[in-house]
Amino acid sequence: MAAQIWGSEKRARRRREISAKIAQMPELHDSKPLPFMTREEKIMESARKLTILTEKMGQIIDPTDPAELYHLNNEVLGLEGNPMALHGVMFIPALSAQASDEQQAKWLPRALRREIIGTYAQTELGHGTNLQNLETTATYDLATQEFVLHTPQITALKWWPGNLGKSSNYAVVVAHMIIKAKNYGPHPFMVQLRDEKTHEPLPGITIGDIGPKMAYNIVDNGFLGFNKYRIPRTNLLMRHTKVEADGTYIKPPHAKINYSAMVHVRAYMLTGQAIMLASALNIATRYSSVRRQGQIDKSQPEVKVLEYQTQQHRLFPSIARAYAFQFAGAETVKLYEHVLKEMKSGNVSLMADLHALTSGLKSVVTYQTGEGIEQARMACGGHGYSMASYISEIYGVAIGGCTYEGENMVMLLQLARYLVKSAALVKSGQSSKLGPLVAYLGVKSEPTSLIDRIPNSGFTEYVKTFQHVSKRQTLKAADMFFGLMEKGEKREIAWNKCSVELNRASRLHTRLFIVEAFVRRVNEIADIRIKEALTDLLHLHVNYELLDIASYALEDGFLSASQLDYIRDQVYLYLGKIRPNAVSLLDSWEFSDIELRSVLGRRDGNVYENLFKWAKSSPLNKTDVLSSVTQYLKPMMEKARL
Numbered sequence: 287m288a289a290q291i292w293g294s295e296k297r298a299r300r301r302r303e304i305s306a307k308i309a310q311m312p313e314l315h316d317s318k319p320l321p322f323m324t325r326e327e328k329i330m331e332s333a334r335k336l337t338i339l340t341e342k343m344g345q346i347i348d349p350t351d352p353a354e355l356y357h358l359n360n361e362v363l364g365l366e367g368n369p370m371a372l373h374g375v376m377f378i379p380a381l382s383a384q385a386s387d388e389q390q391a392k393w394l395p396r397a398l399r400r401e402i403i404g405t406y407a408q409t410e411l412g413h414g415t416n417l418q419n420l421e422t423t424a425t426y427d428l429a430t431q432e433f434v435l436h437t438p439q440i441t442a443l444k445w446w447p448g449n450l451g452k453s454s455n456y457a458v459v460v461a462h463m464i465i466k467a468k469n470y471g472p473h474p475f476m477v478q479l480r481d482e483k484t485h486e487p488l489p490g491i492t493i494g495d496i497g498p499k500m501a502y503n504i505v506d507n508g509f510l511g512f513n514k515y516r517i518p519r520t521n522l523l524m525r526h527t528k529v530e531a532d533g534t535y536i537k538p539p540h541a542k543i544n545y546s547a548m549v550h551v552r553a554y555m556l557t558g559q560a561i562m563l564a565s566a567l568n569i570a571t572r573y574s575s576v577r578r579q580g581q582i583d584k585s586q587p588e589v590k591v592l593e594y595q596t597q598q599h600r601l602f603p604s605i606a607r608a609y610a611f612q613f614a615g616a617e618t619v620k621l622y623e624h625v626l627k628e629m630k631s632g633n634v635s636l637m638a639d640l641h642a643l644t645s646g647l648k649s650v651v652t653y654q655t656g657e658g659i660e661q662a663r664m665a666c667g668g669h670g671y672s673m674a675s676y677i678s679e680i681y682g683v684a685i686g687g688c689t690y691e692g693e694n695m696v697m698l699l700q701l702a703r704y705l706v707k708s709a710a711l712v713k714s715g716q717s718s719k720l721g722p723l724v725a726y727l728g729v730k731s732e733p734t735s736l737i738d739r740i741p742n743s744g745f746t747e748y749v750k751t752f753q754h755v756s757k758r759q760t761l762k763a764a765d766m767f768f769g770l771m772e773k774g775e776k777r778e779i780a781w782n783k784c785s786v787e788l789n790r791a792s793r794l795h796t797r798l799f800i801v802e803a804f805v806r807r808v809n810e811i812a813d814i815r816i817k818e819a820l821t822d823l824l825h826l827h828v829n830y831e832l833l834d835i836a837s838y839a840l841e842d843g844f845l846s847a848s849q850l851d852y853i854r855d856q857v858y859l860y861l862g863k864i865r866p867n868a869v870s871l872l873d874s875w876e877f878s879d880i881e882l883r884s885v886l887g888r889r890d891g892n893v894y895e896n897l898f899k900w901a902k903s904s905p906l907n908k909t910d911v912l913s914s915v916t917q918y919l920k921p922m923m924e925k926a927r928l
């Protein structure tokens with residue numbers, strides 16, 4: 287099963303080897319539980335481990351393999367980020383995709399050797415979503431052949447970029463490029479921020495940390511202002527766009543090609559989200575099979591809480607989602623790598639499809655991951671609320687994904703643009719022009735769902751039902767939009783008035799893709815036992831998801847009330863079938879105790895003793911009487927007694 291999750295037997299084996307090596311290297315372990323550290327201590331601890339990793343990484347992993355790097359990162363540095371998180375996640379990808387060969391030769395080896403630390407500085411205090419209204423400017427000075435970076439007002443301060451505040455000395459900065467008074471829109475520039483020897487900010491640069499956040503507090507998300515700060519013309523990233531010495535602008539082959547670093551993260555973050563969901567579920571499911579509370583049959587002893595159907599209903603559909611996201615994420619990364627290769631050789635024809643797909647997936651996966659993790663926390667009762675469970679930290683980190691790389695509603699609307707264009711093709715009789723991901727929009731469906739009517743139909747009738755609801759909602763939302771425009775409404779106003787319906791279509795389309803990716807994977811599996819376990823999970827997934835969106839299928843009579851009862855019964859049937867495999871389905875992800883950082887989720891199940899040990903190690907327990915008591919509470923009580 288680990289091979290299915292991680293992509294191959296070799297990958298699963300490598301993960302095990304890497305975890306075993308890390309277990310033997312105490313210098314790479316947290317020196318004390320992260321929840322007991324201050325933010326400064328955590329940053330220091332992370333930087334300590336990071337420097338050891340830079341020295342020893344080659345002994346543990348193949349540093350050129352992103353999957354091995356990601357695993358090493360999760361085990362040693364953890365989810366809360368590190369002082370170089372954005373260096374790998376966005377700075378290097380931005381340089382790789384957007385810098386010319388000559389620029390790459392100059393900067394990439396230094397970045398890869400970690401001679402310099404970089405980040406991706408795009409979002410500002412006043413604007414994050416609407417890139418067209420970013421306010422930082424890069425004005426070309428023809429006389430000196432330099433760009434002059436400037437922050438005209440407070441809202442133009444860069445705000446949020448990870449590791450910008452304190453750790454990075456370089457950044458890819460996105461600014462509006464102005465040449466001879468003409469604004470060419472946002473473009474990426476390589477900018478040195480700090481002196482390489484002293485790490486002091488360079489003259490003309492104002493920089494710092496934006497303060498503590500809901501989670502991710504090891505990352506120094508920062509602010510950045512420029513006061514007429516000059517950089518050479520050749521620091522504009524010039525793989526696709528060029529500016530010649532005389533100010534001549536050579537436009538890129540696709541208007542949005544400079545957005546590729548964002549698409550990179552949107553594609554890769556899906557499996558990251560799956561891992562976080564599976565981690566929280568691993569903690570909650572293990573704990574639920576240790577925790578005994580109450581009786582189902584009063585004549586019997588107290589049961590493990592995992593025996594309660596409500597507990598299973600709370601956890602198991604999310605287990606199915608974690609697998610579904612992992613499989614859909616793996617497909618998306620493959621597609622991304624293919625499109626990136628094509629883009630590098632000048633073929634930009636697949637960019638729109640990739641953008642639409644990643645926009646929808648990013649939104650649905652992060653939202654459902656957040657939901658699943660929060661349910662996992664509640665499933666652990668009181669102990670879930672303790673930082674000893676570590677679930678709250680996983681939650682805080684995971685839901686950051688609902689916001690970064692494009693706020694979820696906004697990204698769903700990006701997919702909706704693509705769906706509406708596709709609907710227009712269907713309406714104008716040009717279905718043959720539909721791309722493969724939306725081809726179903728042009729296919730006539732049966733009048734009613736055949737779920738429960740055709741024996742041994744596998745998952746075909748489910749897929750058809752998801753296709754039906756997605757198609758119907760897409761066409762309905764598109765009709766609403768076109769209808770408003772026919773009545774004379776301006777395009778943008780009509781769009782806004784339909785946007786809730788449009789986003790519903792985007793969600794349904796994305797959920798269909800996730801179901802299809804799960805079905806594709808299960809169909810590929812040769813090992814009978816693995817196939818059987820995953821088929822059970824897939825049954826739970828399709829029935830649970832369909833129940834969740836049933837109103838769309840009921841409203842036009844595609845599903846009947848009796849079919850809905852059948853689907854509900856299937857959910858209960860598969861909850862029971864999955865119960866014996868539940869812990870194994872999560873243990874198959876092979877998270878080590880070091881990686882999980884959870885007292886509740888320990889592999890050995892020795893929860894209570896370790897919770898007590900953990901509580902005793904709280905800094906508050908270093909002394910029996912705190913100074914808050916001697917200074918304030920004790921005098922207060924004494925005064926009251928007089």
Ligand SMILES: CCCCCCCC/C=C\CCCCCC(=O)SCCNC(=O)CCNC(=O)[C@H](O)C(C)(C)COP(=O)(O)OP(=O)(O)OC[C@H]1O[C@@H](n2cnc3c(N)ncnc32)[C@H](O)[C@@H]1OP(=O)(O)O
Nearest residue numbers: 352414415417418542545554555558637641690691692703
């Ligand atoms: C190994 C790696 C492991 C990775 C693991 C992940 C873990 C990560 C952990 C932590 C990292 C945190 C990183 C966070 C970093 C950031 O957040 S960076 C900042 C991100 N910011 C955003 O995402 C901003 C969101 N806004 C946008 O993307 C855009 O502004 C917009 C798309 C909403 C609109 O752009 P705009 O230029 O205004 O577009 P319009 O003029 O409206 O045109 C829209 C048309 O452009 C098409 N389009 C847009 N984007 C793309 C694209 N990327 N590719 C292709 N096409 C694109 C769009 O479809 C429209 O086309 P039509 O007009 O034909 O419909």
Ligand SMILES: Cc1cc2nc3c(=O)[nH]c(=O)nc-3n(C[C@H](O)[C@H](O)[C@H](O)COP(=O)(O)OP(=O)(O)OC[C@H]3O[C@@H](n4cnc5c(N)ncnc54)[C@H](O)[C@@H]3O)c2cc1C
Nearest residue numbers: 407408409413414415446447448686689690691692693695
């Ligand atoms: C943990 C974290 C890490 C980050 N790291 C980085 C980084 O490394 N580099 C970087 O540059 N940035 C980074 N960011 C910033 C992030 O990319 C932005 O916050 C994000 O893109 C959302 O933009 P915003 O803050 O402007 O939200 P807003 O756009 O102000 O969103 C507020 C509300 O308005 C709605 N809204 C906005 N526009 C529309 C619209 N057109 N239609 C409908 N609704 C709309 C949204 O849906 C939302 O409900 C990070 C953010 C976080 C939380």
